[in-house]
Amino acid sequence: MKLRDAPSACPSLWRWLPCPPAELRLDLVLSSGQSFRWWESSPGTWTGVLGGRVWTLRQDGDRLWYTVYAAKLNAAETERILRDYFQLDVGLSALYHAWGAADPLFRKVANDFPGVRVLRQDPVECLFSFICTSNNHISRITAMIERLCQAFGRRLCCLDSRPFHAFPSLSALTGADAEARLRALGFGYRAKFVSGSARAIAEGLGPEGLCQLRSAPYAEARRVLCALPGVGAKVADCVCLLSLDKAEAVPVDTHVWQIARQRYGVALGGKSLTPRAYQEIGDFFRELWGPRAGWAQAVSTPLPGTLVPHPKLCPPHHVPIPGAVLC
Template sequence: MAKHAVLSSGAKMWRCLPCVKSELRLDLTLACGQSFRWRETAEGHWTGVMGGRVWTLTQTDDSLWYHVYKNQDNRGEECDRKRKAGVAFQVENKPEKRSRVAVKEEEKPVAVTIGQDTEEEEETLRDYFQLNVKLVDLYREWGAADPHFRRIADIFTGVRMLRQDPTECLFSFICTSNNHISRIQGMVERLCQTLGAPLCQLDQASYYNFPSLSALADNSVEACLRDLGFGYRARFLQQSAKQILDTHGLQWLEGLRSAPYLQARDALRTLPGVGTKVADCVCLMSLDKAAAVPIDTHVWQIAKRDYNYTSGTAQKSITDKLHRDIGDFFRKLWGPYAGWAQSVSVIDEYLSACFCHVSYGLSAITTECFHPL
């Protein structure tokens, strides 16, 4: 059985990109509630699914190292090609034709072979972490404009926003309502195991691609996901996928990348289970809207405590107007990448809420403490 790759076992099977930790901290970026499919499979090694393939990432002081596992039957690669072409990957067997037992038999993970260094893999990695954005320069600008940010910047360096697949990001965040990260991770994993195509097996862990819109929209999905513990979210997942396919088409979500921020956010809010915060998260983390600032009670608390924000203090809940006003306040303070800056402040807030000293590092913090960004 293939095993999770570890850099210390031999760097010859790995590839790397120049990337200092001030530009990217894997532990902070992958575990802070942006994506829910990365796991620390060895100390400092993170394994997850990206672009229809399974990756293990690690880093040294000046390099980002990556190892890609490829399927022998190339189903993962085919999915990646279709995704980039704007065509949903079709699962061979729809949910209503697959019993629980049948799923386990017909989706046995295939053997894997070592990935070869390709320009496509490097480009996928650069795109996912948005490495074209110079984070050190942004930190300097935010620190100059914001004394509070300047105080925490040296502790929480290298926090980047991911550029995720819009379908995965949207349907993952529909699962976040009244939830915490560890439970969301379990739900997303069960979603992929049940409706996604198998990619590979490493040690005792099986990896699956994220389900296509067609698989999510199937009429049997709601009942299936309720059986898996999704509760009321099961209906939102199935109905949102169906609405996208019936009303907009397969390429609609990726097309929102070229729409203005508010237009994209309002379009997402028409979907079942998508409120303003979820829409802002999807805009920020998959639709290229760097100015989107997801607002919840934690961010409101930050605004009042650390920035003397007084508007709406008599209110008990966040209205649309208060959401807009707080977002505009931070956009004026931090500029066009306000959503990136907010992610750093949110990490600081959540660690403080857990009563954990920052010197412990993120690996010492249980994900029960975190809410998604």
């Protein structure tokens, strides 16, 4: 790893942990629409906000290099944060083998998209990020989240003339003028959902209670989330999968529904994605892929609500998003 490849601000210290590409591909995971806080600061180098701190990550062979800016963390703590965020204690190669043995279509995708794993994000950040994903695409969602953090979040530092902010606290989004400010930032109808969900959580289970849903059964966590303004089944499943440890959650939208029907031959009646069809599709993939069905879906289909650009519209250096083969 060459320090000159990092942002111009001098990092306190570069460290690394062993992590082969078969277990993690930063370029695929951080650009796939799971999180919207990472920026490719130079080719193969990613800078973003994690846990209220600014990080730069880069892979070199079987090593994951990382540094944290303006933070006093020892090596054990920084490694713990990264292992938790990328869920590195989960052996991905063995899962790929099992999914490929159960599903020939997955086997076709797996070789092109190695190292795609599910992130373990902060539940508050994940929830409000995915409320913004309805009828949206990754680049626009990323810009919206950036504006949200700049307007409501605490400033952390500035690298290469680019400011970085923490994700807003729940209290910051419950102000009387929050909805109006969000509309001024271009959130449209989502502004009501963001401010409304923030108030509902603050007046109800609180941020601690939201985190405690990690230990609740999947159906219970999903039910609680679906009671929030602007949270339907697919947003709830994204939050369950990406922040609440519900690896069996399979987010479904009309695109995933079409894949299930056309590629897998799942026979479901009707011309729309009804709640019953949604449940049946999720159950089908859970039976096919097993208890980590949501992880398998992250490889084989894009996350609902994060529209994948047509290949002809992508720049030549663009890395295909997982799911492009099946889609």
